[in-house]
Amino acid sequence: MSNPLEDMEKPDVIFCIGTNMTECHPVAATRLKRAIANGAKLITADPRRIALAELADVYLPLRVGSDVSLLLAMAHVIHREGLTNQGFVEGRTTEAEAFLEHIEKFTPEWAETITEVPAADIERAAILYGKAERGAIYYTLGITEHICGVDNVQSLCNLALMTGNIGREGTGVNPMRGQNNIQGAGDAGALPNNYPGFQSVLDPAYQKKFEAVYGRKVDLELGPTKVRALEACGDGIHAMMINGENTVVTDPERHHCEEALKSLDLLVVIDLFLTETAQLADVVLPATAWGETDGVQTNTERRVQRLRKAVEPPGEAMPDWWIVSQIARRMGTPGFGFESAKDVFNELCELSPLYAGLDWDRIDRGEYHWPVPHKDHPGTPILHQGTFENGRGIFKLIRYRDPAEVISDEFPVWLTTGRRLPNYHTRTQTGRAAGIDYLAPGERLEIHPEDVVDWGLEDGGWAKMTSSRGCMMVRVEANARSPRGTVFTSFSFNDAPVNVLTGGGYDPVTDTAELKVCPVRVERP
Amino acid sequence: MSTNGTGPTIVLDGEKVAYNPGETVYEAATRHGKDIPTLCYDPRLEPFGGCRLCVVEVEGARAPVASCTAQCRAGMEVRTRSARVEVHRRTLMEMLVSENREVDVDELTSLASQEMTELVDRYEARTGRFRGRQSGASRPDDPNPFIMRDYDNCISCYRCVRVCAEQEGDYAISVKGRGFDTQITVEFDGHLKESACTFCGQCVQTCPTGALGDLKALAYRDVAGETKKTRTVCPYCGVGCAVDLLTRGNTLIGVQPAMDGPANKGALCVKGQFAFDFVQHPDRLAHPLVRGEDGELHQAGWDEALDRAAEGFLRVRERYGRHAVYGVASGRAPHEAAYTMQKFIRGGFGTNHIDNCSRA
Amino acid sequence: MTDQEILARWKEEPAPLLPVLHAFHARDGYLSEDAIRTVSKGLRIPLADLYGTITFYHHFARVPGGLDCPRVCTGPVCLQEGALDILADLAPEGATGMPCSGRCDDPVPVIRGHLTLAGRSAADLTARPAPLPPPARDGDRECVFRTIREPGHATLAGYRRGGGYEGLARVVQELTPAQVVESIDRSGLAGRGGAGFPTGRKWRAVAEANGTPKSIVCNADEGEPGCFKDRALMDYDPHAVIEGMIASGYATGAHRGFIYLRYEYPETEHILAEAIREAEEAGILGPSVMDSGFAFDLHIRRGAGAYICGEETSLLNSMEGKHPFPRNRPPFPVTHGFENLPTVVNNVETLASVPHILALGAEWYAGLGMNGHAGTKVISLSGDILRPGNYEVPMGFPLERLLYDWAGGPFDGRTIQAVTMAGLSGGFLAGDDLFVTLDEPAIRARKSFLGAGGIMVFDDSRDMVEVAHAAMEFFAHESCGKCFPCRIGTQRLTERLAGEAGPDSLVAWVDEVADIGYTMKETSACGLGTAAPLITESLMRYFPEAVSRHVTAHGPLPMAGRG
Missing domain, CATH: 3.40.228.10 (Dimethylsulfoxide Reductase, domain 2)
Structure with a gap:
């Protein structure tokens, strides 16, 4: 923000x-x-x-x-x-x-x-x-x-x-921002185009800066996005490490995704649960969860806050940073002698100009919004005050384009997807919290009440929903929140795998999937 | 703090102190360390003036005034603990005790649940005076698993109603009837699930009597040990609400909002408030798993699992080159996870084959 | 009318909620769940809020047919006049009691649908106009009743015959707003609803306040038991109220007015509506009042049965469609009134005095009072008295003369045991204190107050503890529930006066009742809670033996305190 x-x-x-x-x-x-x-x-x-x-x-x-x-x-x-x-x-x-x-x-x-x-x-x-x-x-x-x-x-x-x-x-x-630390994952450099602190991988100066610390030269070219990497599985990409993401349920074109991961020589998954994705892995490594881990996360307003450990993890679960560091050390990669989350975070602060004024102790009360360029800086709640980062704000000439797929006689209904209040993502967490089922016992396809009648369906009954990629069964909810001709479902429930249907196209710049638009056919099964 | 000689001042219990323009007597007095009792006050909400416990004497005023709604005026002389107001406070507390089924409620009931008990004890109000009919009718018929609706202990301070309207913006809770028959309810007296309630738990946490309770925390009331609080941040969406984790021993027993949380100022949603116990779900992975010759995943020691991973990556790098390895970091895990993941890829393979799940 | 027609009729009007609810209520005979949902959506009021607010009012029926069920007045006077028998007789029709509905001079009123009936038994109920004030005894000292008894005075023509609207014509054509305020100021006119705040000062505050549109609100929510003067003024002199409101608007720069009328006066609503229609047709209301260029519109908003809405800030909340709790003050309505904008809230009698002052002058009005008090006060006199009714007395008039000379004294063979003051809010006066003069300083010296001027008389046949119990039950029924001392205190005092709870030792009983009363008086958030304990206070002061008999008679109670 x-x-x-x-x-x-x-x-x-x-x-x-x-x-x-x-x-x-x-x-x-x-x-x-x-x-x-x-x-x-x-x-x-x-x-x-x-x-x-x-x-x-x-x-x-x-x-x-x-x-x-x-x-x-x-x-x-x-x-x-x-x-x-x-x-x-x-x-x-x-x-x-x-x-x-x-x-x-x-x-x-x-x-x-x-x-x-x-x-x-x-x-x-x-x-x-x-x-x-x-x-x-x-x-x-x-x-x-x-x-x-x-x-x-x-x-x-x-x-x-x-x-x-x-x-x-x-x-x-x-x-x-949709996830608790999606901002922080980017801040920390888990992006194919940027080092930590959004320092471009295409800039030789940054290449040099990180070479000095990491002990090796990193390519002066963009990495593939996750979407492209999944497409290349078995054909260019042969090993993957996935941390805390249930890729096969969240990503579009689920069948394709499963096949891709299965084709790898090595899939290492670090997670809390044996998710649908972890079940495909060769090595599953148990991570400590929220409440068991000291760490840092950045929220949607760029506020950098501390996470604190309150209980011991189950069994032998370990923090993600420890697990990754252990693998790195066993591979002989230098620079993984971290002994605590604090060590890791402080290294990030040293490398990221956005965090240069921060360290583990300074974020104790969570009052800083990045960028915090130096130790005396109060943080930056509002960006672009007085000037833009790159000088002037640039108008872009945009033209309208149709979605990748548009409705047709065969697929005459717009499907759009999203979340609902009680559940989070694929329910790996909320599905395991007592009581949430009372509010959201299962998936529902929201259809305008008049469409329900016109399409020969019944409120609470089953519908078969088909796109050019797949087909699923889902219960119907007559609901005037949906306009005529557009239906909605969340992607939270594994037994209503809507991402079997989605995946018509991707944004050419970011490779973000068009999960919000998918022409479908909805009919009585 | 006493006056610095510039701003306007009031005389607070004989001492000249500064106040900020627009400040109420209660705010100024509290800021200057006075402990004025109140049960209807929540600093996040508009002052309500219902409980009248915060009455103070103001020189020149015929009767005591409610300090929560009275604005400071220059030169105002205020007595916060005179015998006169203390008598009223005690009478009011005795009246409150007389209308409730119980005064002592479990500390796990909610963040504010001990407020009334503390004042009852402070004013030694367990005298049994003013007996009569009790107010409020509990709703044990509401099957929701999150919010206990024990209105037999309600004192009609309307903090729940006001927090739902002013803080949460849901306007789900309503005041039915009037006077002694006032009842906290929702439209047509239904269950919370059928109302506009979003189960954010704000009403529970601000309830000063335990009339509204956190059923999830209360389910752990038999876990032994002292209750500890640990400040952290909610694990769900990107808003970053600060919370306090309640623990006893090694058990996570509940979540309470952090009133001073910089992003949320005490607000939470149903997930942050109630969906914490996935952490101790039996499905949690407790040991590394390694796929065996039989094609199944088997429990393994850390050494074996880490070696297997490390050797696997080395083998792929050897066989297909360093561009054959890819890392996907999590938007759910802390910075340290994402940072080590990208360093693992960049430092280990010299590539930018790293991404996170923000594109899904 | 369809749902949508009702909503469309009112949606763009100011203060639309009450009229919309009344429209649904009248159409369906009750407020159905569907109707409430429709209103919630149509006016964008949260459903739970709306539901709670509706339940606050006494008269909105929530079951089919509820509107037509008889409501029988069980106010203090009607209880003595057979109200409970009528209630029992009408029970098969679903009759329920209602608090004093302002017809103590012609009991017992029964509201059925949109009609008021009256009579002393169920068989005897007839629809008839409420009584005119009795003939003047000292006519040259009257103000608001000066012309009211003239036949046809409620019509525009009749009102004009008595010189009506002549004062307003001079105001809008010749005087500046400041001159009007000055004149009212000089007259010494003060709020006649009970609070006694100087009217000129109030108007000046609104005139000087920032923010538009400003409003004039006529408080016609005459809910105080034993008060029925505003009813008489509106029924027989509606144009005086209208003229007073327009003048107030002119003086303060307000272009809209509202009459907030209590639910229990259905006939009065028609009389007011007709008078407004006449005034609009004659160009007295509307875009150019009497061709002056000054615009003023007038709306009627009908309450739904809640005593607290007579409290001006509750009234404003009620008009705004909010839960009718009183507001915290300051700020006051003169700066933060209707829709948080500057607002005059004046009582009917106050506003009805204005045309007379405008016509005859400030000095004339000020000179009406006795012993240095300005003006007059209408007293609603009822109960055990030969000639009940509305009497306009000079301020400072001896109570004794009113009771015995004007109203004929008690019934044969009876003596006056006690009277109430300010309806019920002033508690009782008895003994030597019956020789008080009718002005605030004199009555306040006797720990009571004149208030809106309701005086109910109880002769020596009445059980004063029982009277006090009924009075406290009324306050408990009408307590809004916002502040603790009043919500719990009125309940506890009622239980103790009923003999349902409380210590059985006299010392402990008196102790509890006095402690509750003290805290209520000193800490309650509005006048209801501070006034209610005057009942127990005066009961214990004048009738200690009766209290003693009451406490010791009933023996140990199931909920008795340890005492």
Whole structure:
């Protein structure tokens, strides 16, 4: 997030798109609800009539995967209505002229033909956001899990740039990170393009810096993303170490994924449970869990916080860092003499300019947001204040593209996927917490009540759902949260493996799978 | 802290002290170390003025005033512990005892559950005076596994109602009826699951009498040992809510929100509040497993398993080259896991064959 | 009307919740679960909140047919006039009791659907207009009743015949708002709902407060037992209230007004609605009041049965559709009233005085009082008295003269044992204190207060402990439940007066009752909780023997304290 969580109580206009925040980030959503209670206006764009839609002043029920057209039209209206922040555009951005010319043709009427949202509502939303004193954008995977995920994000940045809603309190472009330490995994360098601290692997200076510490030269080229690595299993990739991820359930094209992992010479899995993925491994190494481990995690607002051990782990389970270090040492890799989590974290701080002002002891109370460039620095709750990291904010000329697969006579229904409040991911944790089953006993396919009737289904009965890749059975829930012609399910339940169906395409830049859009056929079994 | 000679001041129990503009008497007094009793106050919520225990004497005022709702005024003379207000506090506590089924509740019931008991003892209010009908009707019929609804112990402070509305924004809890027959409920008196309740547990944690209780923690009430608290951060989404883990011996028995948690200020959701016990689920892996000749996974010692992994990676590197190895770090594990994973790949193989699960 | 038509009718109006609920209530005969869900969605009020708020009110029926079930007044006077027999006789029709519904001068009122009946037995119930004030005894000293007895006075034409709206015409055409405030200030007019706050000061505070739109709220939630003066004013002189509100709006810069009318006056709502319609048609209300360019709109909002809504901040919460708990003060309604904006909240009698002051002058009004007190006060007199009714007395008038000279004294062979003050809120006066004069300083010196001016008379045939019990039961029934001392205290005092709980030793009993009362008086959050213990306090002061008999008569109690 560009801005801290506490800023969520400060905007006068909030634009939520592709985020079911009340279910997926419930505590962050409480802050938005407070802002709304204090008079802030809410624009919600989401195909489903989620709780944020019910709270919204303007609700934009767009067709799945049509975000870019909506955002182009909003930009069009903002400029047409003279709501572009000229001072900000001139002072802090570049490529504005081309952008403003680019959006001229993308009228709300044009967007209506793609998004199915009335042009008048698009105009209302655009004017509301355009006139905001402090407009803040929040999004989650509903924006990124598309073949055009990067385009979506850049379209949102364009809106923030043209209205100057960035770099100030209560504004910003704010992705809500989905996992407790997904931000931290990136911070720590578990990315194919960056060393720790987002230092590019393509930069020879960083290559040199890390060579000095790691004792060997690392390739001056990007590594493959996990998606590409899985595709290359058995053909280029022959050994894999997976830490704490149930890849075969979370990733698209499940059958393909299982086959890929089976084709490896060596699969090492470090996890808490014998997950569906661990069951395919050659070596399964038991890790200590939350509550048993000292460590550090970074939240969605870049706040670096300590995790503390409260109980002993079961049996012989050991911390992940110890396990990885042991393997490295046995392979003869230097630099793995860590004796504690503190040793590891302090090494990271020494190598990451974002963490340069931090160390294990300084984060005891969790008050720092990175970047913290030196020991006297107070941290950076709000990014891009006064200046952007790379100088000027750059407008990007985006065009709408259809999703990788669109509905057809054979697959006439849009399937979109996500999470629900009580369960987390594939239920490796929540499925093993007493009582959660009371709230969510099993998977349900949410279908508009009129579609349930039209398609010959019954509320609570079974449906067979088929995509071009696979087929699954799931129980039906008649629910008006789903619009006509679009159905929803989570990916939490192994017995309703929706990712057997998904996987039509990937974002060309990030390789993020288009999990939010999948044409299917839904029928009585 | 006494006045530094600049800002406005009040006279607090005879001592001139500074206050911040807009501060209530309760806030200023508390900040200056006064221990004013209250049962309806939660610093996160709008002052309510219901319990009247925080009344103080203000020079010139006909009757004592509720300090939680009274704003400081320059020169105000406040007595926080005069005989007059202490008499009222004691009477109020005796009245509260008279309407409840029990005063002593298990400490595991919730974070604030001991507040009333402590004040009852402080004011020696177990006198048996003011007996009469008791208020509140418990809901043992609600089958939800998380929130005990023991309204026989409710004192109608409405902290649950207000925290649900003001802090959580769910407006799931409601006040039915009025006066002594006031009952905390949800729409049409149903079960929580059928209401707007999201089981975030905020109502439980702010309840000062144990009328609302954490059923998951209470299930561990028979575990022996002193209850310890360890501050950590929730393991679920990216918000990073600070929590205190409750343990007895080596057993994790519950979670309480950290009121000073920088990201959450005491808020949690159903997962952070109640989904902690996966940690001690029997399915947890306790020993390394290694796939045997028979194709099955077998328990192994660390040495064997680590050697098997290390040798496997070396063999693949030898056979297919260093680009044949790939690492997937976790977005769930701490920095130290991700950092060592990427170092393992970069330092061990000189490649950037490392990613995490953020693309899923 | 369909659900959506009801919502559409009210949705864009200010303070829409109560009218919407009444519309569903009237259409369906009760508030169904479906109706509540529809309203929740339509007005975007959280369902649980709405449900709780509805249960707060006495009169919203939640079972089919509930609206038409008779509600029988069981107020202090009606209890003496056969209310319980009527209740028993109507039990087959699903009758329930209701707190004093403001017809103590013509008991016993029974509300059936939208109709008020009255009579002393079930067979005797008839629909008839509530009584006019009795003829004036000292007419040249009247203000609000000066012209009220003229036939047809409730119509615009009748009101105008008596000089109505002439004062307003002068105000909007000749005076500045500041001059109006100044004139009211000089008259010495003070709040006639009980609090006695100077009206001119209140208006000035609103005039000077920032924030628009401002509002004028007429507090017509006359819920105090033994008070029925506002009913008479609204039934027989509605235009005086309207004229007073418009003048208040002009003086303060408010362009909208609300009359918050208690549920129990269904006929009054029609009379007010008709008067508003007439005034709108005549250009007295609307975009340009009497062609002055000053705009003023007036809305009626009907309560649903909650005494606490007579407390001005509860009333505002009720209008806003919130749970009708009183608000914490400060801030006061003059700056943070309806929708948190500057608001005048005045009682009916206060506002009805305004046209007379405007017409005859501040000095005239100030001169009406006696012994240096300004103006007049309407006293609702009822109970064991020959001629009950609304009497307008000069401030400072001797109570004894009112009781004996004007109202004819007690019934034959009886003596007056006690009277209540401020309806019930002032507790009892008895003995030598019956020789008090009717003004706040004199009555407060006797540990009571005049308040809204309800006086109920109890002769020597009445059991004063029983009267006190009924009074406390009323306060317990009406306690909102927000603050601890009142919520628990009214309950505990009721139990003790009923002989259901409490110590069986007199010393311990008196101790408990006094301790509860002391803490209630000093720490309760609003006037209900501070006033209720005046009942027990005055009971123990004037009738110690009766209390002693009560405590020792019933022997050990099942829930007796250790004492």
